[in-house]
Amino acid sequence: MGNSQRAFSLMELLLVLALVGIILGLAMPTWRQHQLSVGRQQAWLQLQRIGLQQEIWHLQHGRYFEDINLASIETHHGQGQERYHYQVTLLDAGFLLSATVNHDGLQKLDALCWSLTLSDVGEMKSLGKAGQIHHCR
Numbered sequence: 496m497g498n499s500q501r502a503f504s505l506m507e508l509l510l511v512l513a514l515v516g517i518i519l520g521l522a523m524p525t526w527r528q529h530q531l532s533v534g535r536q537q538a539w540l541q542l543q544r545i546g547l548q549q550e551i552w553h554l555q556h557g558r559y560f561e562d563i564n565l566a567s568i569e570t571h572h573g574q575g576q577e578r579y580h581y582q583v584t585l586l587d588a589g590f591l592l593s594a595t596v597n598h599d600g601l602q603k604l605d606a607l608c609w610s611l612t613l614s615d616v617g618e619m620k621s622l623g624k625a626g627q628i629h630h631c632r
Contacts, residue, residue: 527604534578534602535611535621535631538594541568542613545581545592549615559583559590559615578602579611589615596624607631 545566552560560566563583578601579594594611596602608631609624621631 531602531605531608534605535608538579538602538611539613539619541579541581542592542594542611542619544569545583546613546615546617549583549590549592559585561585586615591615 545563545568548566549559552558552565561583563581566581566583568581577597580597582593582595584591584593592613596605596609606624607629608621610622611631612618612620612622621629623629
């Protein structure tokens with residue numbers, strides 16, 4: 496009796512696995528860059544939220560707050576890892592908000608946009624890991 500069942504040969508299976516590997520190899524860098532871009536956008540939005548909270552605090556108390564714990568920070572993380580570390584620096588007549596990539600977080604591979612800042616007058620800056628200026632918006 497002959498076996499009339501049709502099956503995949505080893506060559507066909509290896510060809511399909513190779514094609515899937517090539518497609519994944521091409522897609523992964525694009526997907527990773529998209530994830531880093533999403534993290535940056537969330538950080539910019541968070542800096543703007545903290546800026547608004549600063550203005551409300553200033554209206555109520557006549558000064559800006561320096562303790563970042565007074566800001567309600569929305570966390571966007573995975574597995575308990577924050578993407579950014581937020582900080583408030585008081586200036587003579589205002590404040591400077593900064594978001595710096597957390598070394599242990601999901602954003603740690605973002606060497607182009609390592610530090611994001613927002614001033615009380617709305618000036619936005621972004622610096623790479625080596626200190627070079629980038630436009631990360």
